[in-house]
Structures are given as structure tokens and as C-alpha cells.
Amino acid sequence: MPNASHPAFNAYRNGTSAALQWLVQQQQWREQAASLLQRRMARDRVALEATLESLRGAQSWSDFGAASQTVWRDYLVASAALWQENTAATVQATGVWANAARDAMQQWQDTLAGLQPGAVAATGQVGAVQPMREWMAAFxxxxxxxxGAFDAPTHAQGGQHGR
Known part of the structure; x- marks a missing residue:
């Protein structure tokens, strides 16, 4: 027996699928953020241990200053690497989110096309059409x-107040 298409169920399935995909992406982002935090803490621990070791091994202020410079250089190199990784992950996550939003919008538009007045006459299902259209328009x-908020800065020279 073939599956009959139910436009209202298809709309529900598409919306739920989009929400679950978004939650999966959010979980991946949280895992990346936790990993980055662990690496930052490890960087800080290494820097503290190296500072302590340089203090223990120093025979003079000059020795300690030279060792401290090495510790700071290593700390800044590690910080720059973490910053670059975080920036790349943020750009990637933004692209993934934009693609997911575009795909969800396309699926919802396709589903709504099946719920248009001509399609409603054929299926007899009118209840889900209007709230979904209103929600889609608001979304x-x-x-x-x-x-638009990311395209043009509105804060330049008091633009947020219409000056």
C-alpha cells in the first residue's frame, strides 16, 4: 500500500526536522566551545607551570626576565592559534546555520504550496494553512x-536614533 501524502503532516514533519537539525548543530557548537575552553585552561596551566619553573630556576632578575619572555611568547602563540581556530569555527557554524535556515524555508514553502487553496480543495485539509502562513511571514x-543587521551597521554616527 503506497503512502498517501498528508500536507499538514508534511508541514509538521518539516518544521520538526528543521528544529531538530538546529538542536544538533547547537550541540555540536557547545561541544566545540567546551573543547576550546579545555584547551584555553590547558594553555593557562602550562603558562603558570612554566612561570613557576622559571622562578625556581632563576639565579637573578635577568634570568627570570629572560625565562618570563619565553613563557609569554609561547602563551601568545598558543592564544593566537586558539583565536584562529575559534574564528574559523564561528565562520563555519554561521554558514551551516544559514544553509539550514535556507533549506528549512524552502521545505516550508514547498509544503505550503501543497496547502494552497487549489491543493486544499483536493485534500480537504484547511486547518493548518492559515497559522502556518502567518508564522512563515513572521519568520x-x-x-x-x-x-540586514549584519549587512549595514546602524550605529555609525548615531544612526540608531535616526539622526
Whole structure:
């Protein structure tokens, strides 16, 4: 027996799928953030241990100053590497999120097309159409506003107050 298409269920399935995909991506982001935090703590621990060792081994202020410079250089190199990794992960996560949002919007639009008045007459299911359209319109407005906030800075020279 073939599966019959149910537009209202398809709309629910697409929305739930998009929400679950978003949650998976959020979990991956949290795991990356936790890993980065662990590496930052390890960097700090190494720097503290190296400072302590340089203090123990120093015979004069000059010895301690030279050893401290090495510790700081290593600390700054490690910090720059962590910063670069974090920036790359942020750019990647932004692209993944944008692609997921685009795909979800396309799926919802395709589902809504099946719920259009002509399709409703064929299926007899009208209940899910109007709330979904209103929600989609609100979501599209929010996405447009959010993407516009990143496109043009509004804070330049008091622009946020209409001056």
C-alpha cells in the first residue's frame, strides 16, 4: 500500500526536522566551545607551570626576565592559534546555520504550496494553512531583519536614533 501524502503532516514533519537539525548543530557548537575552553585552561596551566619553573630556576632578575619572555611568547602563540581556530569555527557554524535556515524555508514553502487553496480543495485539509502562513511571514520578516543587521551597521554616527 503506497503512502498517501498528508500536507499538514508534511508541514509538521518539516518544521520538526528543521528544529531538530538546529538542536544538533547547537550541540555540536557547545561541544566545540567546551573543547576550546579545555584547551584555553590547558594553555593557562602550562603558562603558570612554566612561570613557576622559571622562578625556581632563576639565579637573578635577568634570568627570570629572560625565562618570563619565553613563557609569554609561547602563551601568545598558543592564544593566537586558539583565536584562529575559534574564528574559523564561528565562520563555519554561521554558514551551516544559514544553509539550514535556507533549506528549512524552502521545505516550508514547498509544503505550503501543497496547502494552497487549489491543493486544499483536493485534500480537504484547511486547518493548518492559515497559522502556518502567518508564522512563515513572521519568520521571513525576522530573518530579513536579522540579515540586514549584519549587512549595514546602524550605529555609525548615531544612526540608531535616526539622526
Amino acid at each position: 521571513e520578516r525576522a530573518m530579513s531583519a536579522a540579515s
